[in-house]
Structures are given as structure tokens and as C-alpha cells.
Amino acid sequence: MTLSVDKFRSHAEKIETEVGKVIVGQNEVVRHVLVSILAGGHVLLEGVPGLGKTMLIRTLGEALDLKFSRIQFTPDLMPADILGTEILSDQNGQREFRFRQGPLFANLVLADEINRATPKTQSALLEAMQETSVTVAQQTYHLDEPFFVMATQNPLEMEGTYPLPEAQLDRFFFKVNVNMPDVNEMIAIMDRTTGKESPSAGKVVSGKEIIQMRELARGVPMASHVKEFVARLVLATHPGDPNASPLTKKYVRYGVSPRGAQALSLGAKVTALLNGRFNVSFDDIKAIAPAALRHRMLLNFDGLAEGVKTDDVIGELISSVATPV
């Protein structure tokens, strides 16, 4: 049974409403996270401490009727700590190894401060994020659908952190930057969090409905010239491409992989539906391009030394790559 378009919108609105009860402002962040969930992708939230990253994901976990687990990544966290491990159990006089599931066996996993764990532990997420399965002791365990990893990381405290490798980053559907709230939002945050009652979100959408919403979103049509624009945009992130912008040529070492195009395409479809449209437009692509591409581009030494942001490069590409007619 497929979900109707109206139901899709209704569910999306409910999720945003519930999240909005707890999270003040950050509409774009919420929208991107929602898009990522409805597209079936994982999200990496980056921002300084105290901006509500963890709160946002936890609220989402409350709004969605899903199994939620939180993993606080630390340097001594081991892969088995998140994947699970085999333990020796005694049952009816027989002793055998039984697999004990780790916190990864949930629908919505919050990987808090993911860059604090060692690369070994970070890599333990690779298979789960890509294949939705876990292999322990040569035994593969499938994770329940839907499965989302919502990771956070702090861009400031670099000491004692392990930056995510490119392969890991590429598996995140979106990388969402969480910015400081404005004055009004700050006041609203104070009001909500320092009162007698703390707001909480109710469960409004089930995991099954999330899967149905994801399937519906995949059916949104995308015109051929819009696809061409996506392809051109992604290729233009490579410095050797003819359409590459000056910033790209100067500061980018390696451009976006085809996963970036997939993320753009799928994210734009969800965005179109969320925006009340039944087809993908150029604006949908442009709206999600920074979140979909920023973590998939590698800056060269000059770019890093001069403090160039990938968002600057993407912004220039969006304005320079011609929309096909």
C-alpha cells in the first residue's frame, strides 16, 4: 500500500511541527534533516557545542515512532561497543556464544561527536550506513528499516579528534551546518528551556510510514534538463571540468563523487514534495546543493591555507553553471 501525496505532506508537516515544539528556529537545519530522513540518508550535523544538534536528533527520535539509540563517541570507544559482541552464555547446561546487539541496532542512531572516536570505530559504521547490515564474527546481521545515522561533530575542538575519512563522509547524505540562532530565537530558547515545563515532541509518524514516504518521494519525476543540470553541477566541482568555476579550479583538489549526484537528485525530489510540487525544479537542486555537496569536496592546500569554504565554491558553481534549456 502506497502513501498518498497528501498524507506525505501531512506527515512531514506533523514532524516539523513536533520538532518545532522543542527546537527553536533552525528551520533550514530541521528541513534538511527531514529531507535526509525521507530520502533514506544519513546526516552529519556540524556545529559548535550548545546549538541543539543532539536535541534536534533526539526530538526527531521522539517524533518518529522509531527505535532510537544514542552513542557518545569517545576515543576509547571500540567497534564492538557500537556493533555488539558475542558473549558466552549458559543455557540449559549448554554453553554457547550468542550475539548481543549493540546500540547500532536501532532505527535512529545518534552518533554524538562522531569525530572523537578512532578511525577504527568510525569505520565500524561504514557497513551499517551503506549496507544496512552489520558483520560480527563472520556473521552478518541486517538492521531494521528504516535505519538512520544522525552524527554530530564539533568543528572547533580539533585536539584529540579524528576527522572523518572521505569514504565515511561520502556516506552521509547531507552534511548540515548548524549556525547560531538570532536574538529572537535565543530569547525563545531561553523561554522554553528555563521554564517549569520542558517541551517534548509526541510520536506522529511510524517507521512504516517513513518507508512509504521514502518510496513516494522516489517517484517524483525529474525533467531531463534538470537531471542534466545536476550532472553538470556535480562534474563542475572537479577542477579539470570545463564548467568548473575559478574557485574550483584554484582551490579544489577533488570534486564530488556520483553519490553527490544521487543525494542531489533524491534530496531534490523530497524537497519538491515538501514544497508542494510534484516535480523537481532547479530551485530544489540549488536549495539542497550545499548540504549535499559540501562534505564531498576536497580542498587543496591553498584552499585550506586560505580558509576557503566549500560552501563558497558551491555557491559560485550554482551561479555559474548554466541551466540547460
Place this chain on the structure above:
Amino acid sequence: MSTITDLAQPLHLWIRRLRMQRALTWSLRGLIVGLISALALGSLGLYQAKLLRDEFLLLVLSISLMAPIIFGLTSYFWRIQPLQAARRFDILFHLGERVSTALELERHPEHIPPEILSRQLDDAVTSARAVNPSRDFPFRLQRREGLVALLCIALISLVWLRGEAWFNASQQARAVQHAVEEQAAQIEEIVKQIEANETLTEEQKQALTQPLQEALQSLQNNPTLESSVSTLTSASEKMQALSDSQARQMSEALQQAGNQLANQEGSPLQSAGQQLAQGNNTNAASELANIDVSQLSASEQQQLADQLDALANSLQSSNPQLANQLNQAAQALQNGDIQAAQQALNQAAQSLAQTGQQIASSQIASQTASQLQQGAGQVMAAGGGQGQQQANQGGQGQGQGNQSGQGQGQGQGSSQSNAGNNGSGSGAGRGTGSSPGGGSEAGTDPIAQNNGPGDGGVSSYEQIYAPQLLGGEGGPQVNIPPSDQPGGDVIGQGPLTPGDPGSSTVPYNEVYSQYEQINNQAIENSDIPPSFIQIIKNYFDSLKP
């Protein structure tokens, strides 16, 4: 539930508006192209002196009007793909790619849920209907292109208003072209007339038409002012060379003799005389050959002998051969030798026929030479004053010594025994004529000594050499008769005693006035070809004291 037809309707309207906008845009661009082309072609035409003012205007107007029309119509009817147009309208009207996606889904609806298909189409139709094309897609022209068009118009107007010199030059060139074409047509007509003339022999026709054909070819190949004048002048000289100077005398003598014979009623030579009087020498020869002497009575034979004798005497000076044959016939008749008389008469008839042909050929050559010379003058006149000097410098001049003189070379020379002058010549022509005058230097040296303006008075002018004043001023005037009159070879006749001591000099203003008077008389008498009148006038103006 909407259908694709609901979407096609607004799309059709938009495409029509797009066509109009494109036609408008490209019409302006066509106007610019047309104006630039017109300016370039017009400038080229003016540079080559080929465009008159009206033609320039016509060229500019036609190209400037045709180009935008062609550009506009072409762009209006240029094929527009509906899908491409839809993509453009999606952007233009901020439709979020709804229309173009709907069109694509109409063709390839695979893998799209039916609900999304129908909702997408409904959404596209609703959005399309909300568009106001006149508000969202107004007709516009590029300001920069409009400024370029105005600049082109200003440049063309500048050429139109300030290009008087160019237009005049073009007009002159066109006049020359017409004059040359007229001359070519005239030469063709002359050639036809010569070829149709039964009087002339094939050799004579060939000789007469050859220079004309060459001239015609040259005029067609190189119809410029200088070349045309040179060609016509050269052809005139060749035709003049083909004319016989004595043919006129022979013709007059034959005509005179014919008049006398025609008045003698009952004479055997009356009919031949009538033909001679009318100038029909060939018919007269036939009449003469038809006389059967054996059929004449003795008195008639005697009368015929007397008439032949008289005719021979009258033609003795102009045509000795014919006169001799007529005389032989007369002698034979008087001796009673009928056979010899008949034979001599036949020979005389044959000779008369040849003379007739010679006269006809000469007359045609002379007339044609005159026509060609006039034609050269007309071409020069069409070219205005500018071309004359060039033509005179570049063309072949003509030197004449009396009537039989003839010369070739640069410049021009003349040697006419006019008004008692022994001759005058100017320019660098190399005359090869047989004129007794020969173009002496007497006319050139004195005149060239002082050709500047005077001091404003008439009292004192430089004394220049004057050969006609023997013994100095106050001496007897030397009158040199024309060479074609009896005694023409006498240079002068005066007292054998020496004149007053002193040089033969005369004030320059007197010499000038004499020459100017002679010139004016010559012009009035039409002795000077029209084409040279202006040149001679300029020459005298330059010598004016």
C-alpha cells in the same frame, strides 16, 4: 483532472508571443545588418563612382527594409521545439519546471506513480493558467542594439547630406557610361550600314568595318573615359586614313559633268549623265556600258564622240585614267572603229564603276571619322572638364596638315593654313602628315614667351617676333594664300628691296587678339570639332594678357 491539451493551449499562446518577441528582436538586428550592409555597399558604390544619389537612397532603403523583414519573418517562422519553449517559459514565468516536466511525462510516464502524474499535470496546468504573458513576458528591445541602429542611420544620413562630391562624381561617371554606350550603339549601326551597302566591294567593307569592330570591342572591354576617348579618336584617325582626299574632287567633277550631259536632250549619254548628276556613279557606269555603239547612226556616233571627248576633258584633272579611256572611245568613234570604241566605252564604264565605289567608300570613311570624332567629344563632354585633360594626355592626338596631313603621337598638333598663317602647332604631337605647312614652330614660340597676365594696362607689352611683318612693325604684311589654291606653294611676295631696319616684332596683346579672333571665327564656322572647343578655349584663357 487536467489533460495535456489544457497545458498545450497556454503553451501555444506563449510560443506565439515568443515568436513575436523573436521577430521583433531579430528585425532590429536585421535592421542593423541591413544598415551596415547598405552603408558598406553604398560607400563602395560611391567610392567606385557607380551610385547616383537616388540609387544610393534606393539601395539604403531597400536593404534596410528588406533585411529586417527577412530576419523578422525567418525568426518568426523558425522552428520552436515545444519542450524547449516550455523549459524557457518555466524559467521565465518561475513555474518551477512544471510545464516542461509535464510535457516530458506525457511522452515518458514510465515509473511514475499515477497519482503523482495526474497531480503534476494538474499543478502544471494551474500554474500555467496563472501566468499573465503580457506582464511576465513583455515585448522588449535591446537598448544597445537600438543605439547601434541609430548610429548606422546617422552615418548614412551623413553620407547622404555631405556626400555631394561623391554623388557628382558618380553622376559624371554614369554620363560617361551612357555616352560610351551610345557611341558603341552608333558604331554598331554604322557597321550594319556599311555591310548593307551594295555599292561597296567586300574588300572595302572589310577595310571599313575592321577598325570599327576593333573600336567597338575596345569600348565594350574598357568603357572608361580615357580609354573610350582614346579608342574613338584612334578609330576616327583610322577611318580618316581610309578616306581619299581626291574622292571629293572626283565626285564633284563627275557630278558637274553629269549635269552637263543630263541637259542634252536625245543624247546617248543623257541617261548616264542623269545618274552622274544624282551621284549614282555605279548606275551611270551601267548606263554607259549599255550603250551599243553599233546601233547608233553616224551622226549619233559623232555626237557621242564629241560628248565623250568633252567628258574626258572635264575629268582630266580629277580622274586621268577614266578621262583617257573616254578619250580613247571618242577617238575610236571618230575613226569609225566601232569595235574599238565599244571596247573603250566598256572599259570606261568599268573604270567609272570602280571610281564610284572608291568615292562611296571614301565618303563613308570620312563621315564615319567625323562621327567618331564627334562621339569622342560627346564622351569627353559627358566626363566634364576633369576627363578632358586626362584624355588629351593619355589619348592619341591628331595632327593635320591641310586636308591630307595626318599625324600620330602624344598631344595634338595642327597645321592649317588659316588666315594666312603658315601654320600653327602646339603640344608634343609628332606629325607625319604630308602637309606643306607641316606645323611650323612659328605659332608656338612667340606665344609661349609671355603667357602670363599683363600689368593691368594696355600700353606696354613685350614685343614678340612676328614673321608676317617683314622689316619690322610698319612693314608690309605677308599674306600666305591657302595651299589648295593656285599659287599655294608661294610662301610670300613682297618688295625685293629690304624693309626698314629693325626686328619683326609686334606687341603681345596684338598677337593675342589676332589669334583669339581667328579662334572665334573658327569656332563660329564650326571648323573646330566640338570636343576640342573647350580645350582650345582653356588654352587661350591661359594665354590671355
